[in-house]
Amino acid sequence: MSNRIYDSSQLTKRRAEKAIAGSFLTRLYPPIPSGTIQPQTGYGPLPGIYDNSVINAVKTGNMTEYTRYPTCVGISPGCPCPQLNASIPGAVSGITFTVGSIVLSWTAPISGDGPFTYIVIPYINGIAKTPITTGETSYRFTEIEEWQPYTFTVCAMNAGGQGPVIPSSSYFLAPPASLSLIMSGNTTTTDTVSALKYVINAGLDNLLQYAATVNLGPTRGSRFMYVWIASIVQAWNWVTADSRITGTHDNWNWSTKVAPLSDNDAIIWLCTVIDYITPYFIPSTYKSIYNCPIATVSRVKEAGQWTTWSSNWLTWYNYRVSDGSIVAATLQPNVLQNPNINNPLIIDGTTVNNIDGFPAPTHWTALWLKGVSAAAAQKYLTYTWDSVLSTCLAEEEEAAIEARYKPLQGLARDAEVELVKDITAVLTDAEKCSAEFWAGGPGTMSPPLMFIWFWKEYMRTTNVTMMDKQNIMYSLLDLSIHLFEGGRVTWRLKSAYMEDRPIQEIRRRYIGQQIQSWNGLVDGAQWIPYQPANFVSPPFADFPSGHSHFSTAFALTMNKWFGPNITQTPLYYDKQTLICPLFTSNATQAFGTFTIPQGKSEIEPGIVPAAAQTFNFGTWDEISDGPLGAGLSRLYGGIHCTTANIESQNIATEVNTLINKSWQIQIV
Numbered sequence: 001m002s003n004r005i006y007d008s009s010q011l012t013k014r015r016a017e018k019a020i021a022g023s024f025l026t027r028l029y030p031p032i033p034s035g036t037i038q039p040q041t042g043y044g045p046l047p048g049i050y051d052n053s054v055i056n057a058v059k060t061g062n063m064t065e066y067t068r069y070p071t072c073v074g075i076s077p078g079c080p081c082p083q084l085n086a087s088i089p090g091a092v093s094g095i096t097f098t099v100g101s102i103v104l105s106w107t108a109p110i111s112g113d114g115p116f117t118y119i120v121i122p123y124i125n126g127i128a129k130t131p132i133t134t135g136e137t138s139y140r141f142t143e144i145e146e147w148q149p150y151t152f153t154v155c156a157m158n159a160g161g162q163g164p165v166i167p168s169s170s171y172f173l174a175p176p177a178s179l180s181l182i183m184s185g186n187t188t189t190t191d192t193v194s195a196l197k198y199v200i201n202a203g204l205d206n207l208l209q210y211a212a213t214v215n216l217g218p219t220r221g222s223r224f225m226y227v228w229i230a231s232i233v234q235a236w237n238w239v240t241a242d243s244r245i246t247g248t249h250d251n252w253n254w255s256t257k258v259a260p261l262s263d264n265d266a267i268i269w270l271c272t273v274i275d276y277i278t279p280y281f282i283p284s285t286y287k288s289i290y291n292c293p294i295a296t297v298s299r300v301k302e303a304g305q306w307t308t309w310s311s312n313w314l315t316w317y318n319y320r321v322s323d324g325s326i327v328a329a330t331l332q333p334n335v336l337q338n339p340n341i342n343n344p345l346i347i348d349g350t351t352v353n354n355i356d357g358f359p360a361p362t363h364w365t366a367l368w369l370k371g372v373s374a375a376a377a378q379k380y381l382t383y384t385w386d387s388v389l390s391t392c393l394a395e396e397e398e399a400a401i402e403a404r405y406k407p408l409q410g411l412a413r414d415a416e417v418e419l420v421k422d423i424t425a426v427l428t429d430a431e432k433c434s435a436e437f438w439a440g441g442p443g444t445m446s447p448p449l450m451f452i453w454f455w456k457e458y459m460r461t462t463n464v465t466m467m468d469k470q471n472i473m474y475s476l477l478d479l480s481i482h483l484f485e486g487g488r489v490t491w492r493l494k495s496a497y498m499e500d501r502p503i504q505e506i507r508r509r510y511i512g513q514q515i516q517s518w519n520g521l522v523d524g525a526q527w528i529p530y531q532p533a534n535f536v537s538p539p540f541a542d543f544p545s546g547h548s549h550f551s552t553a554f555a556l557t558m559n560k561w562f563g564p565n566i567t568q569t570p571l572y573y574d575k576q577t578l579i580c581p582l583f584t585s586n587a588t589q590a591f592g593t594f595t596i597p598q599g600k601s602e603i604e605p606g607i608v609p610a611a612a613q614t615f616n617f618g619t620w621d622e623i624s625d626g627p628l629g630a631g632l633s634r635l636y637g638g639i640h641c642t643t644a645n646i647e648s649q650n651i652a653t654e655v656n657t658l659i660n661k662s663w664q665i666q667i668v
Helices: 010-025 056-060 177-183 192-213 218-239 263-281 294-303 306-321 395-404 410-425 429-437 447-459 469-497 502-509 546-562 620-625 630-636 642-663
Strands: 066-068 073-075 093-099 102-107 117-124 132-134 138-141 149-158 345-347 367-369 514-517 520-523 570-572 588-590 593-596 613-616
Touching (some): 093 177, 117 138, 177 192, 192 218, 192 263, 192 447, 192 469, 218 447, 263 294, 263 306, 410 630, 429 593, 429 630, 447 546, 546 630, 546 642, 588 593, 620 630, 630 642
Antiparallel strands (some): 066 073, 093 102, 117 132, 117 149, 570 588
16 A cells, blocks of 8 residues: 555565455456446455555556456466466357346357356446346346336456447347246236236237248238238137137137136246247247246146147138238239339439320339339339238228229319429428338338337336226237228229329329429429338329228227327337338437427438427327328428328228228227
8 A cells, every 4th residue: 555665575565456456356446437448457446445545556557567457467477367368258248138038048159168157237327337247148137117118238257357348239128027027937826917918018019020031011011910910819819718709719719718817927928939939030030038937837838738839820811811811911912903003203313204105094003113123113002911811891881991992183183283293392300200201211211110009108107097908909919900900991992093193193294394393393293202211102102092991990098998199108219210201219208209309301411300309199099190190291202292191091090980880809
């Protein structure tokens, strides 16, 4: 220590200095910052040893006779300790999470000499918490904040020093304590509602991320979600006493059940079901986050008659695989069904298309965007999607809808196209943000999946009435049926009438004329909607609007189950970045409130919005039909006309009546 005079022999002095140097071996100093990838070699002293009490030569590492190493203090030069020759470890890999509070696991470095110890630092919303040190390749964090987003960094240490600091590739929402208890095999009754919310949220997250990654469009995406959701609700219904559906629907007998499991066991059953079925939907990428004792899982499976259920489910799943969706996903209209099939609209900023010279000037025409090959030009998306097997609608019911709802023609059509041109010429920043918010373009969730996301986020709020386990499960099933059937009926009418998009109508009518647009004064032949350059207009007809049907179906379903008003409980949004490029990170806000930062537009980056814009949806109807809702956003974006919006809402209301009459899902 300073202020102490050593008059003893030189050997005694050297031993004292060595002991002091050794006191610096206990912890990293300072803490590793988030995202650090370079080695860091500072060490901190034992508790009670302060900076001003350390010999300067020790503190600065300038001692000439002793060298501080990670695990010992050596006499220099030529320390005899063999560990000092160890190579520095490489990076850890394979960081994963499982439920049990949070269990973090990783793979040891493949380079460097062991044994290794590991420094793990948890972060909540980027704020570092207390680091831990362990000699194992996993660690259970027990004191966690439920539903908060955790990230971690992990680095390996050995006698040679510290390896790279590796951050986890994604965040992990901390599970409720009740789920961790259930996963441990605890049979004490606990808060199974929170546990169920977490399990459903995690399952939907996997599906939504996958669908966005592979660009599943609205029709295929809605079917994808329906089949998975129906599967897990079937399994839930199988082992619970309180059923909201009876009889056979979509080839599954909902009245067939086993003796009800306890609430805790029903959660374990559902986790096991999700782990079993999800790889059928997400090939080779799904990883379970549930780590329940094998004996507990075996007991629950036996009580739930797993073999019988899984056999029945596989039969049902194969029935759905053969529902016509595979063929419908690829078929294109032929020249008789759409005479313009060989006349793409070239969108390159210079080409002038003689649209009046097309075989059918007012029929839908594919777009050929600048920079893509002819083979990559637009193809009609799921032209025969109405041929996919319905869950409940009869052919005569769908035919009657087709006969009642038709697009406008003549002067009425002229007027609604003119309205789109006028609206897009004077867009406010809020309207531009609405167009982008709801676009559902490549790399994001398509419109029906957005409403699955809205549902799951609402389930995570805490002060919502009627939020028992059964209402959670059956409202999700109800919503998925509405979205799937909405896609089928909407695409039937799109294919039947093959109405052209506003981009084609405006370019045809105003060729050679200067018109005002959102991007200034342009030749009518070069008018484009307010959409990203790689999207422009979706690859299917104008009438009717998918956005308007899906959002109306969502509003009708949520009104039915949870009332008209949104309970605006604050929460940390989960997977918010999947909605649209306006969001680059998740935010903590009241549910239904979204803030678009200044300049975040993908279409006009750095310019729009000029100031941050806040959307605040207070009712489900506002999400569907409000001034910044999904329906009108298609007019702001310049890709739908008024009739496509309004008639879709009417069709969705009619389909809602048919679904309720057939399925008869009860609300208690």
